[in-house]
Amino acid sequence: MTAADAASAAALEAENFSRPWSREDFDKAAADERYLYYVAENNGSITGQAGLLISFDEAELLNVSVSRLSRRCGVAEKLLIKLFEAGRERGVERIFLEVRASNEAAIGLYEKLGFKREGVRKNFYRDPAEDALIYSLENN
Ligand SMILES: CC(C)(COP(=O)(O)OP(=O)(O)OC[C@H]1O[C@@H](n2cnc3c(N)ncnc32)[C@H](O)[C@@H]1OP(=O)(O)O)[C@@H](O)C(=O)NCCC(=O)NCCS
DSSP: OOGGGHHHHHHHHHHHOSSOOOHHHHHHHHTOTTEEEEEEEETTEEEEEEEEEEETTEEEEEEEEEOGGGTTSSHHHHHHHHHHHHHHHTTOOEEEEEEETTOHHHHHHHHHTTOEEEEEEEEEETTTTEEEEEEEEEOO
16 A cells, blocks of 8 residues: 555545545544555455554454455455565564454454454444454464
């Protein structure tokens, strides 16, 4: 993802989340070296995106999102494999994430990639209120 992708990234985010990141949020992430973001493109349009917030040898996975028309084609899986490789080159050895307990698609994706469930954060989410499941992956 480059700074030029911020508006498209915000549009895709708004399609998929009740509390989406804004264009400014993506602008800030693009300018901040703690963040590492990748996009998937098809004919010049962004079809998917995901990022890592890196802290030393650990990272949090953020903003995993694929446009509705491009789902179930392996976009998220390929994008995350690429992102995690790039994270490894930056020294990221362990990746954490939170996911809504009812989000079967995302849970299926993360478990397919080898994430292990660590626990639950009760009432972590708003709009609507819901528990978060915590997952982690050894990135090696
Ligand atoms: C979750 C999401 C990113 C998956 O993107 P995708 O490109 O469709 O996923 P892929 O095609 O790469 O699927 C990879 C694996 O994920 C799992 N998966 C994906 N969609 C699924 C679904 N609807 N139901 C169950 N498992 C699913 C499967 O294991 C799939 O492997 P398979 O096709 O061999 O069965 C997409 O559904 C999305 O953008 N959802 C809205 C935003 C969101 O919830 N993000 C996650 C926030 S934590």
